[in-house]
Amino acid sequence: MRARIDEIVFDCADPAALARFWAGLVGGEPVRRSPDWSYIDLPADEPGKFSNRLAFQRVPEGKAVKNRLHLDLLAEDIPAFSAEAVALGATLSGSVVTDEAGSFQVLLDPEGNEFCFVSGA
Incomplete structure (x- = not known):
């Protein structure tokens, strides 16, 4: 089962x-x-x-520590998606990170829950 x-x-x-x-x-x-x-x-x-x-x-209770689980959202244009999320109430956390697997941007929703926009290499 x-x-x-x-x-x-x-x-x-x-x-x-x-x-x-x-x-x-x-x-x-x-x-x-x-x-x-x-x-x-x-x-x-x-x-x-x-x-x-x-x-x-x-x-x-309020959020006290970093999430142990977060959502990765596929985004073709990370800066554009991030700007739209910020306009909706998100906060950027750091800058776009790029490595051999692709790129990602960490953001926080209005209550501080982490999520990422990601794109492939």
Whole structure:
């Protein structure tokens, strides 16, 4: 038997606001299920389908340390995608790093969760 990922859940202070940010970044419509829970269904290549769900749940404590897990988002033009993310409320963390595997830019969402824009070599 194998389990499958049902959804990826972010702990946060403001689920509705974080759902709007991520929907602006990756697509999908933010859904506010309750004051403590919002989500977006990530668009799939097939119309009318979704590939996975990002969910956002309210927790009482703030983020204290670096995430042990983060999302890498494929971006053809890292500076352009980064500028759009900053306009939505993200913060750059360092500069673009390039090595033999490609390039990446670390950013923080409005609640400080790390994510990266990446592109291949």
